[in-house]
Amino acid sequence: xxxxxxxxxxxxxxxxxxxxxxxxxxxxxxxxxxxxxxxxxxxxxxxxxxxxxxxxxxxxxxxxxxxxxxxxxxxxxxxxxxxxxxxxxxxxxxxxxxxxxxxxxxxxxxxxxxxxxxxxxxxxxxxxxxxxxxxxxxxxxxxxxxxxxxxxxxxxxxxxxxxxxxxxxxxxxxxxxxxxxxxxxxxxxxxxxxxxxxxxxxxxxxxxxxxxxxxxxxxxxxxxxxxxxxxxxxxxxxxxxxxxxxxxxxxxxxxxxxxxxxxxxxxxxxxxxxxxxxxxxxxxxxxxxxx
Amino acid sequence: xxxxxxxxxxxxxxxxxxxxxxxxxxxxxxxxxxxxxxxxxxxxxxxxxxxxxxxxxxxxxxxxxxxxxxxxxxxxxxxxxxxxxxxxxxxxxxxxxxxxxxxxxxxxxxxxxxxxxxxxxxxxxxxxxxxxxxxxxxxxxxxxxxxxxxxxxxxxxxxxxxxx
Ligand SMILES: Cc1cc2nc3c(=O)[nH]c(=O)nc-3n(C[C@H](O)[C@H](O)[C@H](O)COP(=O)(O)OP(=O)(O)OC[C@H]3O[C@@H](n4cnc5c(N)ncnc54)[C@H](O)[C@@H]3O)c2cc1C
Ligand code: FES
Ligand code: FES
Numbered sequence: 528x529x530x531x532x533x534x535x536x537x538x539x540x541x542x543x544x545x546x547x548x549x550x551x552x553x554x555x556x557x558x559x560x561x562x563x564x565x566x567x568x569x570x571x572x573x574x575x576x577x578x579x580x581x582x583x584x585x586x587x588x589x590x591x592x593x594x595x596x597x598x599x600x601x602x603x604x605x606x607x608x609x610x611x612x613x614x615x616x617x618x619x620x621x622x623x624x625x626x627x628x629x630x631x632x633x634x635x636x637x638x639x640x641x642x643x644x645x646x647x648x649x650x651x652x653x654x655x656x657x658x659x660x661x662x663x664x665x666x667x668x669x670x671x672x673x674x675x676x677x678x679x680x681x682x683x684x685x686x687x688x689x690x691x692x693x694x695x696x697x698x699x700x701x702x703x704x705x706x707x708x709x710x711x712x713x714x715x716x717x718x719x720x721x722x723x724x725x726x727x728x729x730x731x732x733x734x735x736x737x738x739x740x741x742x743x744x745x746x747x748x749x750x751x752x753x754x755x756x757x758x759x760x761x762x763x764x765x766x767x768x769x770x771x772x773x774x775x776x777x778x779x780x781x782x783x784x785x786x787x788x789x790x791x792x793x794x795x796x797x798x799x800x801x802x803x804x805x806x807x808x809x810x811x812x813x814x815x816x817x818x
Numbered sequence: 819x820x821x822x823x824x825x826x827x828x829x830x831x832x833x834x835x836x837x838x839x840x841x842x843x844x845x846x847x848x849x850x851x852x853x854x855x856x857x858x859x860x861x862x863x864x865x866x867x868x869x870x871x872x873x874x875x876x877x878x879x880x881x882x883x884x885x886x887x888x889x890x891x892x893x894x895x896x897x898x899x900x901x902x903x904x905x906x907x908x909x910x911x912x913x914x915x916x917x918x919x920x921x922x923x924x925x926x927x928x929x930x931x932x933x934x935x936x937x938x939x940x941x942x943x944x945x946x947x948x949x950x951x952x953x954x955x956x957x958x959x960x961x962x963x964x965x966x967x968x969x970x971x972x973x974x975x976x977x978x979x980x981x982x
Contacts, residue, residue, distance in 0.1 A: 529844075534838055561880050569861070633868055
């Protein structure tokens with residue numbers, strides 16, 4: 528299939544990119560890895576006047592980690608580069624898992640972490656673990672920069688808080704809570720190149736004395752228009768020792784907080800059950816990792 | 819609007835006339851006659867359009883021709899050396915890993931990228947490395963086998979070269 532007509536532009540650097548976006552507000556689609564955009568162009572879901580290629584802007588790529596502070600990742604960093612990063616694997620295992628399950632080696636070699644959040648598909652695999660890790664995003668335009676929590680950036684199915692003249696510049700993922708563990712699990716139809724039916728990311732820290740849940744984030748994917756935090760489940764567990772009985776009640780609560788739809792891949796009823804099972808499995812994995 | 823684009827393909831600079839919206843897979847096949855690269859789904863799911871760009875296996879059906887400028891592109895036509903088949907091509911033939919052959923170029927390009935990053939992949943790692951390539955004929959067993967055999971052959975060649 529052929530693409531609709533557009534003008535292809537490559538800005539020389541970030542400053543030129545921001546000027547361009549300011550000038551052609553609303554008429555531009557950014558091309559990073561292109562794994563979402565090219566398909567959207569083919570399907571005529573998007574018909575921009577300009578396609579602006581940011582894939583060669585080194586300023587938007589790369590990661591740096593400061594122990595005790597956190598991880599900064601450029602929006603145009605390839606998923607494959609993050610998958611290979613020892614820091615991501617060791618310090619942010621749930622994010623590593625979210626990347627590992629994406630598409631195929633070719634999709635991970637092309638696709639970027641910024642594209643995954645900006646595209647704002649409800650089934651995207653990196654936003655749930657990133658939100659569980661309390662990630663923030665930095666947006667830049669020629670008007671300046673601003674920072675917001677990733678959960679406030681992704682507003683709905685294919686909707687973000689990004690203004691037409693802004694780019695997503697980078698993510699900041701703070702150092703996980705001391706004494707915490709974080710895991711991410713998905714349910715899908717097959718291993719590679721498919722879309723999740725449901726996913727759950729959990730970050731949890733226990734009180735050193737007594738073992739009650741001290742800090743907790745539970746984030747669900749593919750069961751709502753955007754990643755959903757299971758806030759009632761979080762409140763139910765916080766301050767309590769996670770006994771088998773409580774985990775069971777929390778799993779019911781979590782399934783109740785999901786807002787899935789019926790579609791050709793699974794029914795809403797199945798997805799509620801999947802969330803229940805995923806919550807239980809993931810929470811037990813977190814507890815096992817905490818020892 | 820057409821413009822001249824110079825692409826580095828299989829070690830040679832080739833000039834082509836492209837529109838801004840032309841995809842690499844179409845330029846390779848229709849303009850350069852490099853029809854070894856196949857177009858299957860056109861959506862990123864089947865892997866038969868896989869080429870290697872700057873060392874990574876990527877999908878030419880999701881790549882604009884213009885964004886490939888200044889990069890090193892390798893297609894299935896470019897992996898033989900001085901008329902001798904690449905060990906992967908040889909082992910695909912020897913192990914009977916080819917039936918209709920439509921998936922084969924993409925399989926070989928994904929395997930070549932895998933072996934450039936990992937010289938001794940486990941069977942599991944080979945399966946992951948090829949997980950973006952669909953085959954509707956073979957059932958994959960002989961393909962995985964062929965990649966394992968080629969990897970061993972390439973390690974031997976490497977060792978022989980170092981010894982020489
Ligand atoms: C076969 C296939 C399988 C897939 N499997 C999965 C999967 O399992 N899980 C999953 O989560 N995703 C999957 N995807 C979707 C896709 O690969 C990912 O969402 C990927 O991370 C997108 O990144 P990209 O760089 O390719 O985005 P692009 O296509 O380049 O961009 C996507 C959108 O985001 C915008 N954008 C990109 N970067 C920026 C930026 N820095 N600032 C502002 N806007 C920006 C673009 O303008 C565009 O609208 C799959 C896609 C395909 C084709
Ligand atoms: S044709 Fe490119 S992945 Fe199928
Ligand atoms: S040999 Fe026919 S698709 Fe693989």
